[in-house]
Amino acid sequence: xxxxxxxxQHFALLFVEISALVVAxxxxxxxxxxxxMYVVDITQTQQTIRRNYPVIGxxxxxxxxxxxxxxxxxxALDREELxxxxxxxxxxxxxxxxxxxxxxxxxxxxxxxxxxxxxxNGLFPPLEEDIQPRSAIRFGEGFARVPYSxxxxxxxxxxxxxxxxxxxxxxxxxxxxxxxxxxxTGEGGLSPYHLEGGCDIVFQIGxxxxxxxxxxxxxxxxxxxxxxxxxxxxxFEIKLSQGxxxxxxxxxxxxxxxxxxASTRGIPVGxxxxxxxxxxxxxxxxxxxxxxxxxxxxTGKPTGIKAAIGQSQWLDEMCLHIRERGLQYAPDFITVDxxxxxxxxxxxxxxxxxxxxxQRSLPLVVDKLVEYGLRERVRVVCSGKMINPAxxxxxxxxxxxxxNSARGFMFALGCIQSLQCNKNTCPxxxxxxxxxxxxxxDPTDKATRVASYxxxxxxxxxxxxxxxxxxxxxxxxxxxxxxxxxxxxxxPLTSLYPAVQPLSAYQRD
Numbered sequence: 419x420x421x422x423x424x425x426x427q428h429f430a431l432l433f434v435e436i437s438a439l440v441v442a443x444x445x446x447x448x449x450x451x452x453x454x455m456y457v458v459d460i461t462q463t464q465q466t467i468r469r470n471y472p473v474i475g476x477x478x479x480x481x482x483x484x485x486x487x488x489x490x491x492x493x494a495l496d497r498e499e500l501x502x503x504x505x506x507x508x509x510x511x512x513x514x515x516x517x518x519x520x521x522x523x524x525x526x527x528x529x530x531x532x533x534x535x536x537x538x539n540g541l542f543p544p545l546e547e548d549i550q551p552r553s554a555i556r557f558g559e560g561f562a563r564v565p566y567s568x569x570x571x572x573x574x575x576x577x578x579x580x581x582x583x584x585x586x587x588x589x590x591x592x593x594x595x596x597x598x599x600x601x602x603t604g605e606g607g608l609s610p611y612h613l614e615g616g617c618d619i620v621f622q623i624g625x626x627x628x629x630x631x632x633x634x635x636x637x638x639x640x641x642x643x644x645x646x647x648x649x650x651x652x653x654f655e656i657k658l659s660q661g662x663x664x665x666x667x668x669x670x671x672x673x674x675x676x677x678x679x680a681s682t683r684g685i686p687v688g689x690x691x692x693x694x695x696x697x698x699x700x701x702x703x704x705x706x707x708x709x710x711x712x713x714x715x716x717t718g719k720p721t722g723i724k725a726a727i728g729q730s731q732w733l734d735e736m737c738l739h740i741r742e743r744g745l746q747y748a749p750d751f752i753t754v755d756x757x758x759x760x761x762x763x764x765x766x767x768x769x770x771x772x773x774x775x776x777q778r779s780l781p782l783v784v785d786k787l788v789e790y791g792l793r794e795r796v797r798v799v800c801s802g803k804m805i806n807p808a809x810x811x812x813x814x815x816x817x818x819x820x821x822n823s824a825r826g827f828m829f830a831l832g833c834i835q836s837l838q839c840n841k842n843t844c845p846x847x848x849x850x851x852x853x854x855x856x857x858x859x860d861p862t863d864k865a866t867r868v869a870s871y872x873x874x875x876x877x878x879x880x881x882x883x884x885x886x887x888x889x890x891x892x893x894x895x896x897x898x899x900x901x902x903x904x905x906x907x908x909x910p911l912t913s914l915y916p917a918v919q920p921l922s923a924y925q926r927d
Contacts, residue, residue, distance in 0.1 A: 463860030466832045466846040470858035478834075501758075502805065507829055509806050513874035514830040514867035530906035533777065535812040535899050540887020550889040552876075555819050557653060557797055558720030558750040566652040566720050568618065568820075570599040571891055572810055572876050574868075575801045575822035576622050576657070576724070578606025580670045580679040580691065581839070586831055586848045588861040591615025593830075593868025602822065603629075605657055605668055605693065607682040608645055615865070621645055622655045622724070623713070625667050626693040628683040637699065637709075639716045646717035653720045653750070654713050658696070658706075661726040661759025661802050663768045667693030673842050674851050703735045707747040714750070722751035722797070726759070727779035728772070730786075737790035748795050753822065754783050756802020760825045761839075776802045776813065777901070781915040784817030788918045805829065807878035814879070814891055815899040815911060830871035831864050 452473055459472035468475040505526065512519050529536065552569040559565045574594055579587050587609060594601040594617035601617050603609075605624025612619055623630060623637070630641040645651055659665065670679075670691035680687040700706050706723070714721040727733075740748045756776035761769065774782075780800050787793040800818045804810050805826030813821050825833070832846045844850040847859040876891075883891040886898040896915060900908035 463863040466858040466860075467834065468858075469860075470845060470847065470855055501760075501803070502825065502829075502835060506806055507835065510826055510829040510871060513878075514871040516870045516874070519874065519878070530902060532902050532904050532906065534902045535808060535815070535911075536902065536908050537808075537811065537815075537882055537886055537899050538897075539885045543884050543887050544889050548889055549880075549884060552880075552890055553892050555797060555892075557722075558714070561746055561748075562714055562720045562750060563718035566618075568598075568600065570597070570872075570876070571814065571820040572872055572879070573599045573620075573820060573822050574601045574827050575824035576602040576604040576620075576655070577824050577828075578604030578628075578668070578670070579609040579611065579682060580606045580674055581849060583844075583847055583850055583856050583859070584611055584678070585856050585859040585861045585864075586828075587611040588614060589831055589859070589864035590827060590868055591617050592861060592865035593827075593872070594618070596865060596869035597872035599872050600652065602655065606670070606679070607684070608648070608651070609678065609682045613648065613650055616650065618652045619648070619650045620653045620655050621651050622657050624657045624693055625695065625697050626683075626691075628685070628691075628693075631684050639712075642713065642716045646719055651719065653722065654717055655751075655753060656697075656706075656709060656713065656721065656723045656749075658700075658723055658725040659755070659773075660724075660761065661755035661757050661773055662761035663764035664726040664728060664757075664773045665695055666764065666768055667695045669693075669764070669840075671840070671842070676851055679851075703732055703739050706736070707739055707743060710749050711747050720750035722749040722753060722799075724753035724755060726755040726757060726773040727782060728774060730779075730782055733783065733786045734790075737786060737792055740792060741790060745792075745795055748792060751797040751799055751819075752783060752787075753799040753801060754780050754818075756780075756800070759802040776800055776804075777816070780813060780816045780818060785915065785918040789921055791920045807875055807882060810875065811879050811882045811891065811894060812899060814883075814894045815896055816915070817896070819892070826875075827868055827871065830867045832859065832867075 455476065456472045459468040459475065462469065467478050509519065552571065554567045554569050555571065557566045574590055581604065588611045590601055591612055592615035595615045600620050601612065602620040603612055603622050605622050605626065605628055607629025608621055627635060627637050630638055630645060632638040672688045672690045675685065675688055675691055677687055683691065685691055700709055710721050710723065754776065756779065757773035758775055784793070784798055787796050797819045798817060799820050799822060800813050801822040804813060804821050805823055810821045828848055831848050833848055834846060836845055838844050839849045842850050842852055844855060847856040850856060879891050883894055886894060888894060896911040899911045901911055901914060903909045
């Protein structure tokens with residue numbers, strides 16, 4: 419009996435020892451695995467979240483994978499998230515990573531949603547040998563001493579250094595060069611990081627004149643010449659208003675105003691950077707035309723304006739004054755910003771309710787230029803929530819020469835729409851100046867994604883154009899699209915915005 423008890427005790431002790439050994443081994447394996455994953459995560463450069471949040475950041479991608487299955491049965495559909503739904507963002511992510519953009523089984527996009535565009539396929543689309551290379555878009559030809567020409571119809575919209583982090587600007591600059599597109603500086607001035615990639619640059623002059631201001635904050639001809647001396651700076655854009663906050667100046671919290679940002683803008687370190695709600699030296703249409711002419715004459719580069727359209731009578735006034743004063747006073751381009759444009763920080767009352775959406779404002783501007791015989795003189799650029807091929811193609815059909823995107827390129831950089839742009843806590847380091855968060859954003863890797871996104875989007879717009887029966891995207895016009903009406907039925911774009919006849923010379927005068 420005692421022998422049996424002793425044997426059982428021995429077995430129990432042996433079991434406990436083996437169990438303890440297994441548990442200890444499992445803990446060692448777990449620790450080793452975590453250490454391995456930690457090292458891998460902080461040294462890889464492809465995924466910013468994993469680099470900034472090693473190990474635990476992996477759960478984001480795991481849950482993202484499972485999310486598709488859970489949403490199918492329990493939660494919101496892919497097209498119900500805002501401001502950009504998952505279907506829109508996923509296309510950008512795939513394009514930026516050069517992944518297959520085809521889908522299977524059928525469209526999940528409703529074909530009866532009011533306001534959506536539907537493109538009209540042609541019976542005889544061009545064959546491969548009929549397809550033409552993209553035609554050049556020329557700015558300031560015959561009016562600027564150094565005109566600008568590009569064949570890219572999709573470019574990087576205005577995002578200021580300060581609103582964006584250093585590695586984000588560096589990645590955008592390098593990626594823009596690889597893709598052959600331009601990069602708009604935004605109103606925060608020209609930093610060394612904009613220049614380092616070698617891309618074409620559009621310098622934006624905001625209401626505070628950052629980067630081209632004198633000690634009193636006035637526009638400085640000397641600073642203008644200094645910026646224009648950079649060969650990469652191809653054009654200047656005078657920003658009148660922004661779609662996300664028309665009538666409100668830029669807002670950069672002091673926590674983001676570092677030494678390099680302060681020196682780039684010409685402002686104190688650590689102090690909130692608040693721009694006036696308009697240019698103090700532009701109080702009329704005549705003042706505006708004078709400023710355009712001044713900047714073009716000083717810099718020698720094409721000069722245009724950017725505006726969100728609300729009250730539109732000023733367009734008639736501007737066109738009439740151009741006819742009176744001469745075409746040399748006309749802007750070389752107008753950038754039309756949509757009411758649903760983005761911003762790092764804006765009052766919700768403005769971001770939600772102020773200004774006209776692009777579907778109304780873009781045809782309005784194009785038609786005014788046609789009406790006054792200025793369409794060949796003035797190029798039309800547009801921006802505002804166009805991150806996918808269909809949105810860009812729709813803008814080209816409505817009359818735009820080219821399209822700018824900001825948030826699309828933020829997604830290409832790795833933005834996960836955490837909605838923290840107005841803070842210093844962006845988890846991907848795109849809009850944060852926290853060095854720990856910026857560390858995860860590798861400019862070399864993200865530059866490749868920026869370039870891939872631009873190339874793949876333009877390629878897919880070309881696919882849409884060819885399906886419509888034209889040889890290249892700039893041949894798209896209003897006859898190639900319908901818009902879904904409030905009743906859910908497609909309505910020809912030509913009936914919504916019929917062709918405008920130019921005024922006679924007598925009527926113009």
